Amino acid sequence: MLPVVKMRIVMLTRSLLSLVGLVFIVVLFINSGLFTAETSSSAMNNNEGKANRKRFQQGNIKNETIVFIYANQRSGSSFLGEIFNNNTEAFYLYEPLLPFTTSCKNLNEERKTLLKDLVECNFRNIRNTYKKTFAITGYKDQGCLYNTLCFISHHVPLVNKYATRCKVMARRQNINDNSEPCGFPLRENYLSQICEESDIRVFKILRICSLRMLDEVYSYLETRGYNVFVIHLVRDPRATMSSRLAIKLDEIADNDLGQQTKELCDRYKMNIEYVDNMEAAHHSISPGSSAVTDNRYLRIRYEDLALNTIEQAEYIYRFIGKTLPSEVKKNLKESALTLDKLIEEVKEKVFRMVENKKLEGGFEKYNEIFDKVKDPFETVRDPGKVATKWRKVLTFEQLQTIQEYCKEPMEKFNYKMLHSRSEMLDFDIKNY
Known part of the structure; x- marks a missing residue:
């Protein structure tokens, strides 16, 4: 009976060690930030966990x-x-x-x-x-x-x-x-x-x-x-x-x-x-x-x-x-301010500077902000207007050409086709 008892003790000890090892690994993962409390889906949890485990196994986890x-x-x-x-x-x-x-x-x-x-x-x-x-x-x-x-x-x-x-x-x-x-x-x-x-x-x-x-x-x-x-x-x-x-x-x-x-x-x-x-x-x-x-x-x-x-x-x-x-x-x-608001804001500041006889830099500041709004590579614009500006700019013939070549991606990204010049200019008809 003694050998059997010894064998059971050994098996029990190994099981406990395995359990301790598993707990240790889980703690390491949690402390390293690889598990998050908030996820969007179980699929995201699973796939992100796999990617993180791969980096963890390679020993290359970085904070950046x-x-x-x-x-x-x-x-x-x-x-x-x-x-x-x-x-x-x-x-x-x-x-x-x-x-x-x-x-x-x-x-x-x-x-x-x-x-x-x-x-x-x-x-x-x-x-x-x-x-x-x-x-x-x-x-x-x-x-x-x-x-x-x-x-x-x-x-x-x-x-x-x-x-x-x-x-x-x-x-x-x-x-x-x-x-x-x-x-x-x-x-x-x-x-x-x-x-x-x-x-x-x-x-x-x-x-x-x-x-x-x-x-x-x-x-x-x-x-x-x-x-x-x-x-x-x-x-x-x-x-x-x-x-x-x-x-x-x-x-x-x-x-x-x-x-x-x-x-x-x-x-x-x-x-x-x-x-x-x-x-x-x-x-x-x-x-x-x-x-x-x-x-x-x-x-x-x-x-x-x-x-x-x-x-x-x-x-x-x-x-x-x-x-x-x-x-x-x-x-x-601030960057979402409309063009009109920007202009009015600068005009008001310049007016106050004139009243207080502190005009230095006033017109320069006005020109700086106005140029930013006009610059097509700048980010200080009214993004809402930018998103629909093309409807007033393109000809209907140009619109047809673009829609002909881009039907598939437009459908994938949920953009709506417009079928006439009147539809282009009717902003009650959404294009997305």
Whole structure:
């Protein structure tokens, strides 16, 4: 009987050890933030858990949240980007892949490589990469080489952080500002430091050619332990093409409106098909392979964002596991002011300054704000009016051309077809 008793004791001991081990692992998962108390569905719980377990098993869990804003030109991505650009905890890059152009004929591996480097705060080769890319594409430089970052005017919060960092480092190293000014081009090592210290890293991307390609970057970063999310912004193709016509983007004109529209909606259709296929096969897709199957992919319409900005911004932040900061909410409310309100506000301020004989800067301030509202690349506009402006601008013939090429994505994104000029101008008839 003694051996039997011993055997039972051994088996009981092993069971207890296994139970203790299981509890220990669960505690580790909870403390590492891999389980959240709030989820949108059981499927999201399951898939996110799988992705997190994969990173946990690899021992590469990182605290940084990576967000890709993926969109087409003139789709409202600049407005969406401001949700993160004004977050003091975020590191935001506006179109870092600009030199590669929207053409997908070449340099696809190179653009993915640069994006991976930037996510990991490696800015060492950014200017050399830009220089080589411009030489191949022949694209017009938008200050990328001189400033280190493209479209420097869209990086004001980052430049302010940079200026503070540079001045502190200059004092520490006893550097005279006259001998080594904290100006342009921005120093790569300071950009890397600011990037590394940021909890959220956000990249507005127009020049990755497909969601499939972006998923390849996603999969790579997941294996490196990053918490990655893809926000896919779509917009009514009629509004997008109207905006492109208005600013003559890529020299677009009526005679090639059909070709440009076809390219836009062919890309939409390709990405729709990819997402649908991934969702259909999600049971056979390994965790960490796709943002779609890991529930790290969110498709959002510009029109919803424009008309319900705060609500949508809060939803986006919840999606990435964060809370919308109060300073961002305040900034969004200010940017949603109408053109008339802005003009009246400035006029009132200028009038008071004249009365008090303090006119200095008054007219300059007026012109600054008015120019911002007129600038098609600015974000200080009435988004509600922008969302429907195309209905007054397009001809009915142009509308028909766009709808002909874009029927499938319009139906997928729940945009309504308009069948006459009178329907276009009847705003009681909703287009989405």
